[in-house]
Amino acid sequence: MESGRRPAWLGGVFQVSRKHAGRDVIAGLVLTTLLVPQGMAYAELAGLPAITGLYTSILCLVAYALIGPSKVLVLGPDSSLGPMIAAVIVPIVASGGDAVALASMLALMVGVMMTVAAVAKLGFVADLLSHPTQLGYMNGLALTILIGQLPKLFGFSVDADGLFAEAGGFLRGVANGETVPAALALGAGGLAVILLLRRYAPKVPGILLVVVAAIVVVTLFDPPVDVVGALPQGFPPFTLPHASWSDLGLLAAGALGITLVSVTDTISTSSAFAARTNQEVQGNREMLGIGAANLSAAFFQGFPVSTSGSRTAVAFQAGARSQLTGLVGAAAITLLLVFAPDLLKNLPQPILGAVVIAASLSLADLPGMRRLWRQRRVEFSLAAAAFLGVALLGVLPGIAVAVGLSVLNVFRRLWWPYRTVLGRPAGVNGYHDVRSFPDAVLEPGMVLFRFDAPLIFANARTFREEVRALARAEQKPRYIVVAAEPITDVDTTAADMLEDLDEELNQAGISLVFAEMKDPVREKIDRYKLTRTIDPAHFFPTVEDAVSALREDAR
Incomplete structure (x- = not known):
């Protein structure tokens, strides 16, 4: 068969x-x-x-x-x-x-x-x-x-x-x-x-x-x-391990x-x-x-x-x-x-x-190490550190160093995720990263902000400081629109930060707006009762919808 x-x-x-x-x-x-x-x-x-x-x-x-x-x-x-x-x-x-x-x-x-x-x-x-x-x-x-x-x-x-x-x-x-x-x-x-x-x-x-x-x-x-x-001749004898x-x-x-x-x-x-x-x-x-x-x-x-x-x-x-x-x-x-x-x-x-x-x-x-050097220096540094951990500390400490570095690398990406401002490039549909499109047009009176990570205790301060910096711009925005599709989670620490941040922005005449937030994340926002401070009307299905709805008031 x-x-x-x-x-x-x-x-x-x-x-x-x-x-x-x-x-x-x-x-x-x-x-x-x-x-x-x-x-x-x-x-x-x-x-x-x-x-x-x-x-x-x-x-x-x-x-x-x-x-x-x-x-x-x-x-x-x-x-x-x-x-x-x-x-x-x-x-x-x-x-x-x-x-x-x-x-x-x-x-x-x-x-x-x-x-x-x-x-x-x-x-x-x-x-x-x-x-x-x-x-x-x-x-x-x-x-x-x-x-x-x-x-x-x-x-x-x-x-x-x-x-x-x-x-x-x-x-x-x-x-x-x-x-x-x-x-x-x-x-x-x-x-x-x-x-x-x-x-x-x-x-x-x-x-x-x-x-x-x-x-x-x-x-x-x-x-x-x-x-x-x-x-020794013969099949290995049955022996109970002991120590x-x-x-x-x-x-x-x-x-x-x-x-x-x-x-x-x-x-x-x-x-x-x-x-x-x-x-x-x-x-x-x-x-x-x-x-x-x-x-x-x-x-x-x-x-x-x-x-x-x-x-x-x-x-x-x-x-x-x-x-x-x-x-x-x-x-x-x-x-x-x-x-x-x-x-x-x-x-x-x-x-x-x-x-x-x-x-x-x-x-x-060694070719793999050279490839990392060409492709991404940060990950080459991790490989080099793991190598030195084994060479200098020994095999068992080396594996601990390797595991620790892997875990720290994950947290590093959560602590300091990629974040950027979005604009509308000429001849391209939608809003895109201004670093990729330096000539993209920014929306008057508002900032479109993207934060590429779940919003948790480890990066809540980073998010808050980035938004505060945007709010202190020379031309103060009326709205800060968060393109929230990459935000796959919001924990309770981040929720408390959002509540305090929204109240702080409101006192400065700025409103915090969310677009493209995933349904499971929006359910957590409701469960945390953040809509007590964040206007429920300030959640939009797309960035384009948010811009269309807020453009007149933002001018």
């Missing part, structure tokens, strides 16, 4: 069609070639054993396939979440905590937050990260990941916390001769191959080729490089940031692929699917997961059209752990560093 005949609420694996099943299986096998090395690399990026990346991949793929709405999204360990996870658990581990247990508790908290948000229909929280701040945050994250992985690429480690401390430690290590030539040759060579194939032959599985070649080199020549080592009470506060704060980043990334990736699969984005159901994926991973020594745009693209290009692809990937990883856990024991650590660095470079978007 075709997927289109199945209920829309079923998970992606239940939307498989016989026509696409074969391609889904092949895509799942292709996907596995990315899931294994990236899962291991991103686990180490999060400060966890490599094996936990495979455990996490298995459980999250199965859970999302059963519950998630998208046919093609691929979930798993993510390069953007790795530093956030490490920022939460590493300080606790330093004081004696269990990294795997802490990461599992973090995944449990993220899963609960996602599920609660989905039930409460809070999908709009993804909007808390605007595109400019998200761009700056991701660029900062890319730089942080890159600097943090350079020592591994060069074959040594650095005990430091923070971008500048890690960069300083890396430079000192290189200067002191700690570089392992064999490690650098493998890591840098592998990174170059991955990037070149991504650029010039994107359909070639560059990561797989590099991983296989590196394992062969280590097996044959035994160079002095650190390797992953033998992996001390004193650690729950930091874990909850980290989980909140991870949830926000994961939701934002998932909604944007889902939107990009929805049109290709004839689906609509279901934000709340996506959160439910991600929540289930995190909850499942939490009970099997996993850590928080998100959607992977790169792995989703690979799966889609390989023919994936349902979540059968994810189940095949999960089954392939399970078979690897059960029957061939030693297959990856000679995988060099510098190659995992190369995989992570390649992922970090894909997070960076």
Whole structure:
């Protein structure tokens, strides 16, 4: 039966069609070639054993396939979440905590937050990260990941916390001769191959080729490089997440940031692929699917997961059209752990560093920053501030800075909205912005004023001062007509301001008039009883009607 005949609420694996099943299986096998090395690399990026990346991949793929709405999204360990996870658990581990247990508790908290948000229909929280701040945050994250992985690429480690401390430690290590030539040759060579194939032959599985070649080199020549080592055999055991009470506060704060980043990334990736699969984005159901994926991973020594745009693209290009692809990937990883856990024991650590660095470079978007600089300097400033927040303060404070800047940008537009005077341009119907039409004719005895925002407590003073300035003009107007169509709301603070302002204007012989006010806003005006001071006859359906009715008296 075709997927289109199945209920829309079923998970992606239940939307498989016989026509696409074969391609889904092949895509799942292709996907596995990315899931294994990236899962291991991103686990180490999060400060966890490599094996936990495979455990996490298995459980999250199965859970999302059963519950998630998208046919093609691929979930798993993510390069953007790795530093956030490490920022939460590493300080606790330093004081004696269990990294795997802490990461599992973090995944449990993220899963609960996602599920609660989905039930409460809070999908709009993804909007808390605007595109400019998200761009700056991701660029900062890319730089942080890159600097943090350079020592591994060069074959040594650095005990430091923070971008500048890690960069300083890396430079000192290189200067002191700690570089392992064999490690650098493998890591840098592998990174170059991955990037070149991504650029010039994107359909070639560059990561797989590099991983296989590196394992062969280590097996044959035994160079002095650190390797992953033998992996535990078998399916991950069921384990209850646990953490001390004193650690729950930091874990909850980290989980909140991870949830926000994961939701934002998932909604944007889902939107990009929805049109290709004839689906609509279901934000709340996506959160439910991600929540289930995190909850499942939490009970099997996993850590928080998100959607992977790169792995989703690979799966889609390989023919994936349902979540059968994810189940095949999960089954392939399970078979690897059960029957061939030693297959990856000679995988060099510098190659995992190369995989992570390649992922970090894909997070960076310098052309996007240049575009913001050309298009809108204010939003470029927001992106730059978010970038500096991550680079200077760290990953978790950086996400707080990014969210704070996004929210402040919204309030900035409400506090100081665009406002202008309208006039009648020659040869153009209606009244228009005098800044766009400097030669527009102003109506004698009246000012047509437009305020492009809801009228609320945050901008009530701005509105009042603008109207007062118009009233103090050299040629005092008889009427100030507010073109109120952009005013979508009037709160009680603004209502009190309007009442006082109207009385003040009346004493100066000026009347406040409204045109094109929306019905819901007019109903609030009546409910606030503002018509006690504002003449009920001074509300008009259009600006033209107001001008026609008042023109004679205004002269």
